[in-house]
Amino acid sequence: MDRKWGVVVLRLEKRPTPSRFWLYATPPVAVILTMIAGGILFAAMGKNPFEVIRTIFWDPLFGEFAFYLRGQLLVKAGPLILIAIGLALGFRAGIWNIGAEGQYIMGAIIGASVGLAVFPTESRWIFPAMVVAGAFGGWAWAMIPAILKTRFNTNEILVSLMLVYVAETILAKASTGFLKNPEGMGFPGSRNFSSYPAAQNAFIYEPLGLHWGGVAALVTAVLAYILLTRHQAGFQIRLAGQAPRAARFHGVSPARLVVLCMGLSGALAGLAGMFEVTGPAGQISIDFNTGYGFTAIIVAFLGRLNPLGIVLAGFLMALTYVGGEMASTNLGLPDAAIQVFQGMLLFFLLAVDVLTNYRFRLAVGAH
């Protein structure tokens, strides 16, 4: 008798159309997988995994000090959301602005410069002028890779990323030179905006951590949602990302789209930097930037490049930061473990995301 052994294999097969179920199921599944894998990591380090997970995800919202920490969530999430929405518009159109960190820095420097230039004048027009200047700073910095791309076809990923390091150098110059606090005894860093009310981004409602940056983030999310779903430009952005050739036939100019998307994301990153420097950070300093521009890339994808999803993702990311700090301080976890935990989130997101466009097929192959 001739017998053949059947071998069962798992095959990855492209779906004819992306799965709507997995599009929305991916983020929660990724969060749950992160909790499980993170729990195993924490247990291996000799900590109680349930206590750690509770400290990260529960305590900032409902724990003993939630009255303070809840407000900190919006403080942390605000800039992430603002930047991520801008990036998402570009990502949807296939335009990869990786240098939001640099645009964030330049927005902060230009915005702060306007305010510090008129110190100590008190006028209600100073802060609005600084807001405009901040957006301009980020926009102008993003225009460099945009124009280089449209004129010379350079790669915007590389150019925008490299400009982050240029911006950091300018930031160091600003802190030790042209924006240095003249009353700072020679130490680097600008004047602190907390002592200059006309230029300060003060809290509007402190228990919620709401300052003008938070307002801008939430308003921008709604506007971006409307733009994408109801406006011609939003349609063009989506079309350019999904079917570039069809978009061109449809009369979408790729160059105009690059300038629009890079400009918008740059201006939003610049705004975030301006609100941060005049509010929570308080001053231009050498270490002013703490990676919001890069983390926002994760937030954009975690939120499925959807403005409303990004709002949720921004808060989730903020939760892992604030809760992660609590876990680190109170439970003695090394900071690296928290960073690994955050990294897992992106890893699982990308891994599970495969299921949106592919599916597993059981196949019986002949031996």
Added chain:
Amino acid sequence: MKRRNLLATAAMGLTLAFGGAAFAQGMDKVKACFVYVGPIGDGGWTFQHHEGALAVQKEFGDKVEIQWQENVPEGADAERVLTQMALGGCNIIFTTSFGYMDPTNAVAAKFPDVKFEHATGFKREHPNVTTYNARFYEGRAVQGHIAGKMTKSNKIGYIGSFPIPEVIMGINSYYLHAKKVNPNVELSVVWAFTWFDPAKEADAAKALIDQGVDVIASHTDSTAPLAEAAKTNGAVIGFGQASDMAEYKDGPRVSSIIDNWAPYYVKRVGALLDGTYAQQDAWEGIAGGEVEIGEITDKVPADVKAEAEALRDAIAAGTYHPFTGPINKQDGSPWLAEGATAPDGDLLGMNFYVEGIVGDIPQ
């Protein structure tokens, strides 16, 4: 204003909950907390602060609980971490990097019953803020002496972190003492604009070595510069910075400056326990044990080693001040007259190179 009231109330409630002992009468138990700018595993600055924290635990046992947080960015995040710690019942919080200056003072205003100790800064805006630092420039004098004697190319290097007075006085002290024993010596300074970034520090060391420098001192926290020097087969030597970095003893490390915060931390937490705590501006050096000179290895000839140790002992005894005139500023204008020593105020605001150093301080 709202939060200020809210937090002050919360802090008061906590103080009551934790026994509510008045500080003047001492405390039964102290929770001491530490905020670090880098990872404990940096092998340098943060590592040494953490050693100090562990020494506090060892000294007082169960009368003290310690907590710490690594990698805290200097800005808005620091303010949150400090607030969390104060809310969480810390009685004394040590913030161990210059960039925590404004956050420390801002949070101290909201928690008047918590003691804040800020390393290397100058702002004490509230009665519960103390600043502390160590006279690292004393150690730089000893390193400069060794560098001046050991260099063959007559080119010595210094990896600067940030152009702040603390770093500039280290550069000046290093150069002055190298020049004293070797009039032909030239100093190159490279600015890394970071306290801890092994990749940037290694690049800075490479740049110096490419310029022909054969003795490197660094003001950054990692062992990366020594690792770079180790690749030159003994042609380039360097010093351990902040911690002893003894693992490079068989390689390029000929001596080191060790920041020993243990005596200070034990003293301050002890003062809180026994009720003698008071606000202050502490600045001690080799004499107080805060600055130690790590073992000088056999790579250094015996006579040079003996001179370096004599210099160290003279500074400790107070018979020699590393900044003793005549010293001119870089532009040739006089700073210290013959025999005059630098007042602390001049050092703490130092924003100029001494005569003979080439190049500009980044402005």
